Amino acid sequence: MASSSSSSKTGLKKMLTLKSSDGDEFELEESIVIQCQTIKHMVEDGFSLIPLQNVDTKTLTKIIEYMKKHAEKTESNKEEIKNFNKEFVKGSFDDQFELVSAANYLHINGLMDLLCQSIADRINNKSVRAVREIFNISNDYTPDEEEKVRDEHKWAHEGGEFDESLD
């Protein structure tokens, strides 16, 4: 898994090493990594080995995949990036939450926006029951309490058919 890409093609480019919480190291060009604000600040402070205790190897691999692709972004490959983004958010929710927390922590705004939108899309027009089910949210209201909250937001529960499916 620790695919420390050897820097064969890069003679002069400055390289950085990211270390996941599992101890795997990834060597990357600085130009790719500085999309991430947190790391950018650390680079400015002179670090070249950056330990990321909050990000495991699996998540970091995904994030690097994202940063590499988005570093290639130009005027002409917008469509390609769009398709990449579409594929990128297809993982399980667990993975998405892991990724969004990591993106938040690393301050990669584009990735955060992408993931937040993807999570929001899964809630959109879903019934309360379906949302609880999809996200493993256990209902700790008593029936009376629940009724009271429902009453308070009556306007939001009325009208329209809500989607009960879990996909």
Added chain:
Amino acid sequence: MEGLKGMFKGKGKGASSSRGNQGKSTSSSHLIPTQDDFVDTQHFPTIPLDLDEELFSGTQEDFNLDDDLDDTPTNVDDNTPTSAPSTEIPPIPPSMRRGDNEDRFSALPSDLIDDILSLLPIHDAARTSILSKIWRYIWAMLPYLEVDKLFCKELAEKSLSVFKETLDTILLQHIGNVVSFDLDVSGVELSSYTNIDRWMLYVTRNGVKELTLNMSDNISYKLPYYIFNCSTLTYLELFNCAFKPSNYFLGFQNLIDLHLEKVTFMPTMEFYVINVPLLLDLTIYFCRGTQYLKIVSPQLESVVVHEGDYLVLNCFMNCKKLSVLGLELDEVLLNAIKIPDGLFSTLNWLWHLELGADFRKVDHTSYALQLIKSFPNLSKLQIWVYDSDDNDETVLKYLDTPSCLNQPLNKLKYVAIHDFKCSKTELHFVKLLCARAPCLVKMCIEQGIAIDPQKERDITIKMMCFPRASPRAELFYCPFEAE
């Protein structure tokens, strides 16, 4: 009315203090603001709360050495050979590891949850209150409220009073500042604007920073004075409103971005002097009465104008930092515009010009060229071709006269021509720019209509042969792509 105002005010105040305790939203958990509620804080799952604090404190900004050491003494003791302990952040607690049936959504930091909710239609966002106790007040405290067109329309279709009551309820239930408020009632036929006024009053008294108000097409909602008096505004976007500030209008002291669309500036004896000391971006689309406008903004960087009644570029004379100017003008306006003498020497920050141009008309073409050569530091030029014709001899003749562009465009580096109609006139125009831009780096031409492939080839071959004043200029031609 008075009672309602009082309620709004009281609620807002109380809530803003409770929000104040929260500190920065990132490192905080959602608080439970009112006492008379049944939610028992003791039974809250503690994991997400601890998690927020442990995980995200101090990670938002730069790393804080002391904090991290304090937070993770075990780390330092146990893993002695850590290469750079000072830069490490406490590990994710086991409860957050994946693979089990954890409720990882509720455990996200509150700013992320806010971001996600703000992407949902308002009723979907509000329904999350019922998910579980953790979610009880998250929506009510969401600092961004977007009441979209569809939502308003569907409510108004039930009845106008349902619509008004619902909006009242939403605002009454809200806790804390409404940092961003976006209301689109363009799909609702209102008989009076008392309610709109009241909602505007509520948000302007509750710290609104970003306000968008979209009224319906056939009316002119006269903006109430509290919008003009609202000192918290940094972003204001108005559609279909009537703009008539009182004589005491001091301007928007904190406004950074102003977008006006189909706004009517009511006739006045004098100019509307709008003092916007921090304004950076101004967009004016299809507004009427712009001749009454005088913008005083020393910081203004970007102005985009789409056809309106009349516009005197003079009103930007004092905006010395103006660097981006976009003008998409129709014929009527074009005749009305006078380029004031000396405008351009004062606007020498300007480096990016966006223009709409109709190459069938001599005056349009000459106006475009006049603007292009007027800004001494112009380096990026974008042109949208409205229309063009193969057989327009007058324009072709004009473009052939040496005086139409008699000076080199020394700073011009990037040119993009959109909606290229493949006419002789446009080709002439391109040729002219190529010959007159000694520093050109890149010219991009996007074909905007479908044409015969043979003709397309001819055009590109012709373009390749144009003499280029800049030896390093690259020409990109993007053929038409049907959607």
